[in-house]
Amino acid sequence: MRLDNQQSQQIPLAQPEVGAREEELALEVLRSGRLSLGPMGERFERELAAWLGVEDAVAVSSGTTALHLGVRALGWGPGDEVLTSPFSFVASANCLLYEGAKPVFCDVDPVTLNLDPAVARSAVNARTRGILPIHIFGYPAAMPELEALAGEHGLGILEDACEAIGAVDSEGRVAGARGNLATFAFYANKQMTTGEGGMIVPSGPEAAARLRSERNQGRAADMGWLDHGGLGFNYRLSDLAAALGVAQVEKLDSLLERRATVASLYEQRLAAVEGVEVPVAARGSERRSWFVYVVRLADEVDRDATIAHLGARGIASKAYLPCIHLFPQLRELGYREGQFPVAEAASAHSLALPFFPAMSEGQVDRVCQELASALGQPARQG
Ligand SMILES: Cc1ncc(COP(=O)(O)O)c(C=O)c1O
Secondary structure (H helix, E strand, O other): OOOOOOOOOOEOOOOOOOOHHHHHHHHHHHHHOOOEOOHHHHHHHHHHHHHHOOOOOEEEOOHHHHHHHHHHHOOOOOOOEEEEOOOOOOHHHHHHHHOOOEEEEOOEOOOOOOEOHHHHHHHOOOOEEEEEOEOHHHOOOOHHHHHHHHHHHOOEEEEEOOOOOOOEOOOOOEOOOOOOEEEEEOEOOOOOOOEOOEEEEOOOHHHHHHHHHHHEOOOOOOOOOOOOOOOOOEOOOEHHHHHHHHHHHHOHHHHHHHHHHHHHHHHHHHOOOOOEEOOOOEEOOEEOOOOOEEEEEOOOOOHHHHHHHHHHOOEOOEEOOOOHHHOHHHHOOOOOOOOOHHHHHHHHHEEEEOOOOOOOHHHHHHHHHHHHHHOOOOOOOO
């Protein structure tokens, strides 16, 4: 075991990986004078679509704006109910609120922490218009079961794949490539980053045209800058951000592989630590795309004290994730504690550990040893 000389250094929760190629392409954009909706944006869309194996992809300013345009493309609005998970990042419910649709939360599967299709089935009623599954922490949602449910009831599907680029589902298909509208996000902690940015995979050419128009103030492709065919937004991605995106797609396979390597190191090292349950990496044909490394602490462990212990030793960690049905704008719809026991228990006991592709074996060891020590277990030599 290599013991690197980093005992005193801080270990962050996440760390983007940008280098010479990002600089080169960003410089190309700066020198081109085309800073938005230029050739680099189109190239980013083409290259990400090719990587995913889909016909088309529409770049937007964030994962949240991708979700918002997806909700509009599906026509969800006032009076409509959409089945979704309470164990997510808040944007996956907010995007429904923007359009006046109601998020109907359904509890999650205790292993994958994704929307449980059996619970979703029991929540369908005459007002249900759609399903918004989230591939949480990069683990693929139960898409075949959810699509069957949608098919039976004529529901639309919007996949929130913001945390899951490269995840593979139980039918061996990559997230976002099933023909549903699907969204990706490229904030700096994601598997690939443009700083801020997002992408939406359209369900066909008509949807693509609508998305491209709505991200650009309602201008169709053949319209002048001051023409507007309908309501739109400024959800454009700058070509400078797209330059980072092109460079990141070029190395995406390697970024994902290196994240998976760090995850398997964690799994090995944490096997010896009592009171820590590691996340599932794969099941049948399903493969997680590693976004964060979130462990579940035993019920009796004091999570805040654990975070404080790690923090005092220069190791970042975070309670992950708060249940979104308990935020004020969702409580207004009547949601309360105790309604989704599986999600709430996961939320109460989960802890995100430092996780990024450049993490060294020595850093993983240090995190695991300090975690063991926080839990009152003797530090072991790795
Ligand atoms: C599941 C999920 N949905 C949506 C988003 C929103 O993406 P963004 O922060 O790019 O708006 C995120 C990003 O953190 C996310 O994790």
